[in-house]
Amino acid sequence: MELFLPVLFQASVLLYLVGAIISVLLRKREKINNLSANLFCMAASVLGAAASIAKILWHEGPLGIFEAHSTIPFLSLVMKVDNISAFFLLALFILVFCVSIYSIGYISHYIGRRNVGLFNFLYTTFILTMILVFTSTNAIFFYICWEAMSVFSYFLVVFESEKSENQRAGTLYIIMTHLASAFILVAFLIIYSYTQSFDLYGSSGALPEMSKNIIFLLFLIGFGTKAGLIPLHVWLPHAHPAAPSNVSALMSGIMIKTAIYGMLRFVHCYLGIEQAWWGLLILTLGMISVFLGVAYALMEGNIKRLLAFSSVENIGIILIGLGVCFIAFAHEQVLLGSFALTAALLHTFNHSLFKGGLFLGAGAIQYSTQTKDMEKLGGLSKRIPVTAFFVLCFSLAISAIIPFNGFIGEWLTFQALFANILPGQTGIDILLILAVAALGLAGGLVIACFVKFFGISFLGLPRSEQALQAKEVPLTMNISMGLLACLCLFFGLFPLTILTLVDKVILSIGGSTVLGELRGEFFLLFYPLEIAGNEILPAAILGLVLVMIILTLLLLRMFGGKYIERKYGTWDCGYEALTSRMQYSATGFSKPLQIVFKILFRPSRKLSAEGEALCSSEPIKYTTTFSSIFEDFLYSPAAKAVKSFSKKTAFRIQTGSIHNYLIYILVTVLLLILYNRFF
C-alpha cells in the first residue's frame, strides 16, 4: 500500500498531462482528439478516485507523491496528499469522470467550428492545476497553481470569445480573482516575515495574535471571493453562464470548493483557531450568502445564472457549517466542532455532485435548444424526456428532498446548529438561532426556485420555436447525467459510506470521531443517523413513502369504487386550444416573491405602447427590472470612482511633458536616497 498509493496518484497526474499534450498534438484531427482527451481524463479520474478512497481509509498522515527541488529559493515542488486533500480530490475525480463522459458528446457541437484541441488542452490543464492546488505543500507553489487555475478557467470562460457578454464576464472574473489572489499573497508574505518559511505543513507558533487576526481576514477575503461569498460574489453569476456548460459544471462543482479547502488548510490546520469571532464572522457571511443567493436565484430568467446564484447559496450553507465549527473549536468543544465540520464537508461533496449535474443539465438544454433563456423554453420533457428525468433528480437533490443526497448535508447542518446552542453564550446563541431561521427560509425558497427551474423549462407548452424544435442530446451526455443522478441517490440512501470517509478526514485534522455519535445498528442500509435523540434513516423514509403511496392507492381502490375512464373533451374556458401564452412565465412565477421581498429587489416596471394610447389595440410593451444591491451600491460606484479618478489623474500625472517626467524621476530618486539615510 505504501508503495502502491503514490504510484496511483502519480499515474493519475501523468495521464492528465499526457491528455493535455495529446490534445495539442492532435489538434488537426478534432474527433479523435476529443475522444482521446476525454478518455485520458476518465482513466486518470478512475485511478485518482480509487487512490483517494484508499488513502483516506488505509493510510495515516500525509502521503508524499512527488518531490522536486529547484535552485530558485523557496520554489520547490513537493506534492503531498493528506486526508483533506484526498477528500477534495475524491470529489474532483468523481465529478471530472462524469463531466468527461459528458464532454465527448457536448463538445461535438464545437467540431469544425472551433479549436477543439485548444479547448481540450485548457480543460485538461485546468483540472491538473486544481489537483496541484489540492496537493501542494509550499505556499509559493500553491500560489502559482492558484493563479494558473484562475487563468486557465478565465480562458475557458471566454472560450466563445466573439460574444461581448462573455468578454465582459471574463474581464470581471479575472479582475476579481486577481484582487483576491493579491490578498492571499499578502497573507503568505506576512506569514513568511514571522516564520521564515513557506511550508504549509509547518507551525504557526511564531505568529503573534494580532497578525493572525489580520491573516485570517486576508484569507477570508481572498478565498471568499473564489467561493462566491456575498458581497464578493459578483463575478460568479457572470462567469458561470459564459463558460461552456461542462466547464461551468467543474467551476461550480469543484473550483469554488478550492476556497473551502483553502480555508480549512490555512485557517483551521495552519493558523489554528483561537478566536471565536472568526467563526462568527464566517457564520454571519454564510447566512447572508444563503439568503441573498437564493433570493437572487429566484429572480433569474437565465437558467445558468439561476444555477450560479444557487451556488452562492450552497456555499453559504457550507460556510455556516464551517463557521459553527470554528466557533466550537475556539471554545474547545471538539466534538461539536467536528460535527459541524462533518456537515460542511458532506455538503461540499454532495453539492459538487448535484450542482455539477444541474449545470450539465443546463448544458443539455442549451445544446438542444440553443438558448439559456427560460422564457423561451417549455415543454422539453416531451422532447428530451431522459434529460428531463435526470434534471428532476438533481432538482430534488438540491431542494433537499429525501431520497437524494442534498438532504443529508442540510439536515446535518441543522443538527449542528441546534447542538451548538448551549446555555451561557447568549450572543452566539441568538446568531445560531438566526442561522437556523435563515437556513429554513432559504430551504423553502430553494424549492420555489427549482420548481420554477424545472417547471418552466420542462413542463407545459414550448414558448418558442427553438423549444419546439429541440433536438435529442447525444447518448454520452445522458449517460453522464444518469451516473451523477445515481450517485446522488446512492449517497442519499447510504450516507454512511461517505460519512466514514469524512470522519477519517476530521480525525486527521484534530477533530474527534463523530461516527460513534451518529451510531447505527446493522448494515449500511439500516444505519440510522442519530444526534441527541433525533434519528433519521433516509432509506426507511423512502420505503415509507412508497408504502404510503401504495397504501393510499389501495385504499382508494377499496373504498372509492372502480375507476371509470371516459374519453371527453376537457372544459377549456371557452378557448379552442391552449397556447403557450396562457401559461405561467418565468417572470410571472417569481413575481409574488418579488413583491414580498420588494425592499431587496427594488423592482421597477414600465408600460409602453407603440401606438398613442395604452388602451388601443396596439401591442403594449411591459418591462420589469430589478436591481441588485451590491452591484448598484458597492461595485458600480467603486468602479465609477476609480474610472473617473484615473481619467482625471491620467492627464494630471501623465501630462505628456518630458520635464514633468524628469521631475518625477528626480523626486523619486531623492526620496529613495533619503529613505536609505533614515532606515
Place this chain on the structure above:
Amino acid sequence: MFDFLLETLSVLILLSAFALMANKRISSYIRTFRIQSISIALAAGIMGIQSSQAEGRFDFLIVCLLIVALKVVYIPHLLHKTYANVKYKVEKDFILNIPIMIIICCGLVLFSYFALASIEGLGQGLLNLQFVNSVSVIWIGLFFMISRKKAIGQIIGFLVIENGLYIAAMLSTNGMPLVVDLGIFLDMLTAVMIMGLMVFRINDKFDSIDIDKLNHLKG
C-alpha cells in the same frame, strides 16, 4: 600628492557642473561639457599613472584615451553639428532664472552630503568625499535636464549624469574592469547617436526642438 590632485579634480568637476547650470547658450553648454570631460580624462590619467607605478596596470590609460576621443572630441563635435543643422535658434532656454537654479543646485549638494553621511567609512580609505562630489554631479545633471527646454539640453544633461556616475564609480572602486568601461562607453555612444537623430526628427516634425511641444503627442 595623487590624492590631492584627485580631490581637486573632483571639486573642479562639481564646479563645472555649476558652470553648466549658469550657461545660457547652447554652444556654451557644449563647451562646458567638454571642460568637464577633460577633467575626467585627467582624473583617469592620474589614476592610470598611479596604478601603473604601483601595480603595472595600464588599463586606466586606455580609458583616459577613450574619454578624450569620445567625450572631449567626438561627442561635442557631434552636438555642435546637430545644433548647427537645426533651424530655430531662439536662445533663452531655461525655465527658472539662473540664480535660483544655482541655489537649488547648492541645495542638491547639501542634500547629497546629508544623505551619504550615514555611509560607514566615508572620508577614510577609498570612499572619501570625492564620492559626495560625484553624486552631486549626478543630481545636478538630472536637474539640468529638467531646467532646459531644448532637446540638446537634455542630451547634455544625460551626458553629465553619465559623467557623474562614471567618476563616482571610478573613484570609489579604484578602477572597474576594462570590459565594464568599454561597455559603458559603447552604450553612451549609441545613446548619444540615437538622441542626436531624434533631435532631427523632432525638429522635422515640430519645426522646433522645444520639447514642451511634445505633449501634443499625448493620446
